[in-house]
């Protein structure tokens with residue numbers, strides 16, 4: 270890349286209307302190129318003070334009175350903030366438990382509801398996060414006659430849209446997909462597939478883990494029935510942050526939460542022995558929320574509400590477009606493969622790079638080049654471009670360091686053996 274080109278990259282950052290948001294996040298090591306915000310988002314500076322206050326003033330001073338002065342409504346309050354980020358209505362989203370638990374709860378609720386009409390089949394694809402498929406397999410083990418149909422993608426990169434719509438029939442209870450898939454970053458057209466599932470009489474459950482906070486999602490417009498998603502990736506809620514769930518308002522009274530517990534009981538403090546589900550989105554919770562962990566999500570959500578998803582998406586496209594441009598110039602000649610869609614319509618905010626030596630290149634990048642992506646088998650280096658704090662210079666520097674690892678054969682110093690956490 271010429272000097273003029275690097276000039277152009279710096280100009281992209283200078284013209285970026287979101288560039289000042291980078292400083293709203295903690296950067297311990299200013300040389301680190303962090304490209305794993307799609308797995309664990311950076312720490313917002315505001316969260317540091319906020320949590321100090323919550324711990325001291327709420328836990329420390331309020332003690333048990335905290336439940337009366339805000340903790341009881343915290344899950345709904347944050348759910349309503351997330352609703353604005355994913356195009357849902359007030360009262361349709363709540364923060365609770367983990368993505369896996371929420372997925373189990375909503376998928377089982379949907380299948381139980383549909384089983385009345387002899388619909389028990391769950392349709393998904395082979396690009397879905399494996400844990401989601403494990404959840405569906407667990408459900409099919411306990412629902413009589415249920416089975417999971419996993420539709421394969423022909424190229425392991427793009428969603429098998431035609432094959433999925435062909436698979437939807439009058440035995441299908443539920444279509445459940447990752448909106449943006451974890452490996453290639455392919456993003457489904459939510460409106461199109463939801464309409465097709467509805468036409469076949471199926472309910473739809475979207476996993477928004479790799480979409481929420483990365484690109485605009487419009488659950489309202491797409492008429493999506495159910496959704497779950499993660500708060501520790503783009504939403505920067507902290508390691509293991511509680512997740513969110515969405516249930517379209519009209520379905521809330523029709524579905525039964527299979528994980529019943531006192532937080533979803535009507536008048537819970539009356540301590541009646543007979544379970545009577547409360548109304549609204551709270552009906553889909555179970556037990557006491559981890560108040561500190563839920564609280565930690567809020568400062569980041571406020572940043573998203575201030576910036577707006579359109580601006581974030583525009584920046585995301587700018588970053589991934591630049592990466593693909595630099596890939597063609599510098600990485601394709603070094604036998605890297607682009608394992609993500611070129612078409613921006615189907616692109617999330619992360620990109621997977623294939624290479625026969627991907628595992629060792631990734632090790633070298635982390636160990637000696639101070640670039641932090643992650644690795645997904647069999648041969649993907651996955652680079653996440655979190656729009657709020659990733660700069661155009663980060664993208665450029667990452668490509669240059671990737672190139673250096675290969676041209677200088679630095680990866681040859683690393684073992685082929687895989688570690689436990691990738």
Ligand SMILES: Cc1ncc(COP(=O)(O)O)c(C=O)c1O
Pocket residue numbers: 367368369370398400401447451476478479499
């Ligand atoms: C798309 C997707 N779904 C579900 C999960 C599981 O989330 P959790 O382990 O927080 O329940 C993950 C985790 O990374 C994910 O990426």
